[in-house]
Amino acid sequence: MRVDSYLRPGVDEAMVDRWVRSACVLCSNGCGLDIAVADDEIVGVRGRADDRVNRGRLGPKGLYGWQGQSRDRLTRPLVRDGDGRLVETDLDTAMGQVVARSRQLLNSHGGLSHGFYTSGQLMAEEYYTLAVIGKAGIGTPHMDGNTRLCTATAAAAMKESFGTDGQPGSYADIEHCDALFLFGHNVAETQTVLWARMLDRLDGPDPPRLVCVDPRRTAVAARAEVHLPLRPGTNVALVNGLVRELLVRGWVDHDWVAAHTVGLEELARTVDDYTPQRVAQICGIDPADLTAAAEVFGTAQAVLSTVLQGFYQSHQATAAAVGVNNLHLLRGMLGRPGAGVLQMNGQPTAQNNRECGADGDLPGFRNWDNDAHVAELAELWDVDPLTIPHWSPPTHAMQLFRYVEQGSIRFLWIAGTNPAVSMPELARIRAALGGEQCFVVVSDAYRTETTELADVVLPVALWGERTGTFTNADRTVHLSEQAIDPPGEARSDLKLWLDYARRMGFRSRSGQRLPWWDTPEEAFTEWTRATAGRPCDQTGLTYDLLRARSGVQWPVTAEATAGTERLYTEGRFNTDTDYCETYGHDLLTGATINREQHRALRADGRARLRAVADTAPPGAPDDDYPMRLITGRTVTQFHTRTKTGRVNQLDAAAPAPWVELATADATRLGLAEADLVRVSTPRGTLRLPVRVTDIGEGTVFVPFHYGDRAANELTMTVWDPVSKQPQLKLCGARIDPDRE
Template identity: 35%
Template sequence: MTPITTRSTCPYCGVGCGVLIESEGSQITGVRGDPQHPANFGKLCTKGQTLHLTTTPAITRQARLLHPMQRVQRGAPAQAIAWDAALDLAADRFASTIEEHGPDAVGFYISGQLLTEDYYAFNKLAKGLIGTNNIDTNSRLCMSSAVAGYKLTLGADAPPACYDDVNHAQCLFIVGSNAAFAHPVLFRRIEEAKRNNPDMKVIVADPRRTDTAGLADLYLPLQPGSDVMLFHGLLHIMLWEGWTDNAYIAAHTTGFEALKSLVREHTPERVAQVCGLTRDDLFTAARWFAQSPATLSLYCQGLNQSSSGTAKNATLINLHLATAQIGKPGAGPFSLTGQPNAMGGREVGGLANLLSAHRDMANPQHRAEVAALWGVPSVPEKPGLSAVELFEAAADGQVKVLWIACTNPAQSMPDQATVRRALQRAEFVVVQEAFATAATCDFADLLLPATSWGEKDGTVTNSERRISRVRPAVPAPGQARHDWRTAVDLAQRLEVRLRPGQPTLFPYPDAESLWLEHRESTRGRDLDITGLSYAMLQQQGPQQWPLRAGDAQGKPRLYEDGVFPTPDGKARFAALPFVPLAEPRESRYPFSLITGRLRDQWHGMTRTGSLGRLFGHVAEPCVQLHPQDMERRGLREGDLVQVTSKRGSILLPAQASDEVGLSQAFIAMHWGAEYLSGQSNTGEPLAGVNALTTSAYCPGSKQPELKHAAVKVLKAELPWTLLAVGWLPEAQALAAREGLRAQMARFPFASCVPFGHERTGVLFRAAAHEAPEPAVIDQIEALLGLNASDTLRYADRRLGQRRTARLLREGESTRLAAFVLAGDTRAGAWLKPLLQDELPADAYGRLLLMPGASPPVAVVARGRQVCTCFNVTEDAIRVRLEACEGTEDQRLASLQGDLRCGTNCGSCVPELRRMVRSTLPTLQTA
């Protein structure tokens, strides 16, 4: 069979990397970065480089949703149903609800991972056909504050900069973004730009000392939520020192006097106290920002996911306008998009308060333009419910039917107790999803299988306004359908009930026909793409908007002429006050919970979570605390702690980290019910970090404050523990993970993750007040294949202890294949590395079953993985660094030459540099 290469786009972050998909027949066999794509020029991060490994036949069979499924009764298993019957059922339930309760009794919650064509179909379905604006997207959790900030100040939701600007910037201000983890390929550009221009100043403002902060010339460890105070304080200093550009302010802006009056009280002394920074660092940051020939700001969820998200975005943009740092190479406020097509969703008006092509729902002319384009009398005037409001309304019984597509609110939404109550109370829930393992699938009355990466056809837009084609490399598995196709099929059925006898509003035979209508909606708008076509994208590659009819190419930068898309052509300063956190620390909840990304994982891990190698860098859920906070509370590494907010409580192992500040706790955003068990304050099963987060949101953008919640951290007393680890063939490993995840609810604490770089394995931990019934452990053992006759066993019912192990003969040696330690897990300290590192086990025999036994041959774990591409561990790197000499760059080069770490995707390079710096002489480090 002849291999085929298909040019497409990565489905992960908003960098929008081009990929070359290699396939044979119906199977994707490989993936490479596209050297011709201007977003990445062939580079890919760890997640992108392993995309093909998430499409294996075993993963498709075990994890993918392959047929429509109906759950006749809540809590019962779902049964297969034909597509026509499924769509007829959905249309009937939607139509009946609309006829009885009105169009606002239904709601759609969709995704920044949908393609633009999918987004457009759903938007027209809700607002044009049904007549409700209750359609929102998980981009509300991601980018709505950036949208509001751009519109409030610059007049349109249009990032004015591009990726190439990092090569022209003389000062880079990174705030509220761990780009090293969240946008790794863009961070490679930043590292290269810094190498090529050592004089470029890099400022990083973040409560956590992340790998991104490791690149900084000036690190500002500001207190959580104090960003607006910082930006006002910097402007105060710029005004005091005469560092603003008064000519630019007069010619191109309005509202500066009101802002001057507001920031007058934001003295360096006050700002330093509130932000937890030094006065000298504030002056340095203000000078570098204002006096640099070109200053570029990069920002993401640290500004967006906040109850002051609009203010944070707008007050940062104030600094650019006040210093004329906009509209020229290397300068401008550049919001980094979190998802692969959050920008495309914004283009089609995918949020509950927007309409197509950056039109505002509140504008009667805009509503009339969209109605005329769609061929309907009108579109609804009342803004729809945003994401948080939509689920609150469903929990209260106002929204009765929910359609959820390509997103996992049972993991990603804040205040999970409310979200799950909404999913349980809604009368009919449809989940349109590619992966059956997503937690939200458990709440669905109807499951509809969707195509995924490598199968979809359409377009996406990345952070720099660049539109790329997404092309299918293989046919859809099972009965999966494109998302736009499902939306159109539903719409055509609803038309029979809602507008009988009239021509269809949805005459779309393919994705391109939808895109052409979307293109027409942009005519004359700030994002006009009437000069673009699928053919142009095919022949000339990805293009940036605007690209009007007659243009040869799009615009890399906006506002170079100083004219903005406002009624008077001037940008507007935003005089917005500093408002403290929605939920500040207090005596009962003395820790600031901060959430963020892991380097090798994506969102709720429905895709990345299928690969053990992507758990090498961070193997299991944990909460990171400052070492001093650990010591004060008598906590040791790995101790279970209870992290509690006003909404819920979860149990996690504690880990000491110098990255977090005092009285701060960090939990990665990815850990949800699929990987971690827990319960709400009322005792209901509830899991993951979003059991803790608050649904408080920004009044302007309605984006929730996912980045911060007040919590307390207490040592958990759960004396009975269990550790189960084993290697299994891929299909069995996937089945075992699902089976073990079903067991997690039996324990106050449990976690279940895959592991293994080349092999497939599963790791399960649990803790409880007392031993469970023996049948529970029987089931866990069976899932790991520990019910075979060659299994070694020991049990002590009086102590509630049990140990089981299986050895596997491979060639001349014996290796440990699986084990379960129940009631006493001390031996896990050497059994886990014995198994995971596949060390010979011939010398251990029955010692495998002895509680707390020391092995006759020392077992030295390989250590935590740093380089995912080549499976290079922290210990191996430290050993090699002991022999390295020279400068930082020389030592890094030696390390890379010997171990190859950091020579492929480069995602580990920031951590490698941090480790290299720790070996440098003190004088050189300073």
């Protein structure tokens, strides 16, 4: 335990009027903290020593990021006038315009004219409310979030292997493992407190062995016993090679595999020719390093693996993440202390978005292709099952913006995110949002690149200005209580959506208001009812319980009142045909498996071993663009910097973007540290200063946070066939010295 705290200069603890319970929402760790309030202002934060996630520690964004909420806030709605300018108005007028356009389009074009694009930073109460409005009120399948860009593959990989979403492991496994594998997860920059927890083990007695898979020599790689600096886009070849090593070296728990999995023979055939020498050639690594990594995995007693954007935003994303699941299944490394896999989230409440159904899936990890699951929701919501869109897969974000571009989605509500910076191939996205073919509503706390393209902008309450729950990356639920009032006419997303629903007059079959709740606690109670009997069952959770305990892991039921640390402890998985969240996909093509085909697999509670051959990535380097461009995050900035860019301590640490080059590449191009270069792809060019680092030769890295020189001006519109997550970690690029 170590309580980190920061109070605004000039404020000491004696001046604090009250401390209010919350959790940090500036990475997916979800650290428990208290908010300091003085004179009805947020003046600081402190970590909670009793919290199961962080034990009082806070990272730089958690300590300082709250300060950005006091600068440049939107306090009144904006509407576009006849001259095309955004002008201030009152909330009633702005919402009146939203409702008028929405009602007109529903009457003339039906529910398919509407789309919603949300965030990984809202609350369960808000996501669930929107899911009910979109699916039961409007009847649109066009709902997704920017979680599609960061965590869709995590969900997809767990569904394909285990039957449903839901992290098998727990952060507590860090204290019990004897080997740590980090696959494309630069935890030292993306989750600093989690990295500190890992360092406690690495610097303590009996440290675990550490293996890092990353093309950059990060702080994690520097501490690793084995670093695999593979070429971007070759993750499937790597995991296939590791799986083959376990099989040929006899590092397999055959009794456990026979009892709890299906698909071993086909898996073995698929990976048979991925020898260390072949994998080394594909991935650009030393074959001895591959065998050394396999030996660590194969001989450890308890392995904890984490996976993040280096796998999720790359080529064959789901297949690669499933490959990590394969490694754990082959060794029976699930459901016991230290033995687990964390298919990590990139955003703080991405798990809420997925479990509540605001990302297009059905609430409670229900299967859109299972009529019985749809009927459960229809009964819960008191609507006709035909109202709930389930005639085809939900619309993913990449397709949603294509529909906006084409004009079939004519009403798009964007909440809590800035796609004009975060989406790939930004020229397309900005043109689509700025066109006249779609009425765009944006809920945000600041003016951003996206609000400037909107028809109506609604000011919203931020963290600490509203009440609700967050679920972090290891299924830990925290309650965040309102500490202060939001400024001006800003309202929580919950209040805005309930106001919209009331004005639209959405009703259930029996005439009840839809949604029928008014407060966050009422919304939470209804959400927990929707989880009954599902993998994310939270029927035992209440606000009072969350006030009494600092973080509780779901499932929480009458039988598991204290929460559940690990899933699949008995080796039984959620793959029963009548229970699973998906019937699965072909990992190579994305083609769906139907109900009859799934039943024929006879998984029946056993996990599925799945693998495919590696393929050449689209947009790979060529003669004109010979280098590999990858994008990513930096430790002091969050997403598109709408908050962290307004914080002096964080902005000063990384005020502008850069490009990282390997020493050999810089020498070849005659470049030195801080020289200006033009980074070009077929989609655009950025002018950036050089940082010379230990990144793999032929690979270049650009952080994505910066709207004025956005890395996504360079990336392409390509996505994984299963998770539909865009490929942001690989496209051919060229570096030219800028002599101007």
